[in-house]
């Protein structure tokens with residue numbers, strides 16, 4: 445790197461520190477910025493190593509990560525723990541479309557109990573994680589940002605990876621736009637499209653959590669994975685959860701799952717167009733440890749999602765990903781799985797015989813029909 449390029453790079457990094465408030469102020473209002481140890485040009489990125497001045501809270505870096513993106517663009521990543529950090533500024537960008545391909549993911553998801561493929565990061569690595577270890581996902585972003593596509597690919601991967609005896613899916617589609625694809629898939633215990641039809645399901649899940657809690661108690665273990673017998677994982681997926689804002693009882697049950705579901709094998713995947721403080725208030729938001737922040741209107745929205753900087757994303761299918769395993773937000777391109785391709789992929793997983801409509805009999809005897817007054821089930825397709 446030439447002398448002038450190096451000077452410019454230093455200048456930009458100091459500017460980012462200033463924007464982010466990452467400095468100590470000493471006598472005479474002098475600012476002490478982090479010490480820049482090295483700046484290196486790599487094939488696809490420029491790497492900056494710096495150390496924080498003693499006494500500066502390293503959490504500031506993540507909290508104000510957006511400042512690095514304001515200076516260097518959104519294609520940046522930050523790694524480090526307490527004192528020394530590596531900032532990578534990527535020059536190459538990800539392709540705007542990555543075709544979904546389950547076979548590519550197979551080696552990545554080996555050993556993951558509930559595998560989630562988030563997408564590809566700026567270094568070209570696929571990001572896969574285990575929902576059991578990183579419980580409860582929030583997928584948020586403005587209309588057309590790629591939430592439904594991501595839900596489609598996440599659910600398709602789970603269906604391909606686990607047999608129906610190990611995975612039960614409960615799908616709530618309040619916009620009635622997406623989950624019809626998954627009807628009659630063996631893992632899917634129901635597609636619910638109104639709050640009225642959701643309530644009995646949530647009640648059932650609450651009872652099931654209590655039953656599982658009693659089993660754990662009696663066997664003196666703390667997680668269903670420690671039991672001798674295998675209990676299926678349960679995933680409750682709600683598309684556009686903000687439409688439930690006034691449904692206090694349902695939201696209380698959703699919050700209960702977020703609080704105690706992990707050890708009991710019950711997980712949430714929630715999607716939301718406009719992040720709403722009322723819906724995402726307090727406990728629920730904190731319990732959604734994974735956030736997929738697709739492009740959104742502004743910094744206020746991206747902060748509510750927990751992915752500041754995602755307001756700067758441009759492409760559909762692009763997100764800032766927050767998972768407990770990473771110390772920093774990662775920019776990731778989600779794989780693209782169109783509706784037609786998903787239908788094709790799910791063909792092999794549909795029930796041999798379509799489940800009967802209007803018999804009032806859900807395929808799996810999971811829901812107490814006394815609670816479900818409506819005679820509604822095309823496999824609980826209400």
Ligand SMILES: Nc1ncnc2c1ncn2[C@@H]1O[C@H](COP(=O)(O)OP(=O)(O)OP(=O)(O)O)[C@@H](O)[C@H]1O
Nearest residue numbers: 540541587588589590591592593760761778779780
């Ligand atoms: N991972 C992706 N890669 C490339 N293009 C994508 C991806 N995801 C979505 N798109 C493009 O963006 C369009 C909108 O995507 P999608 O329907 O998933 O958005 P959404 O956020 O669910 O919107 P809405 O909230 O209105 O339902 C898709 O039709 C597709 O053209």
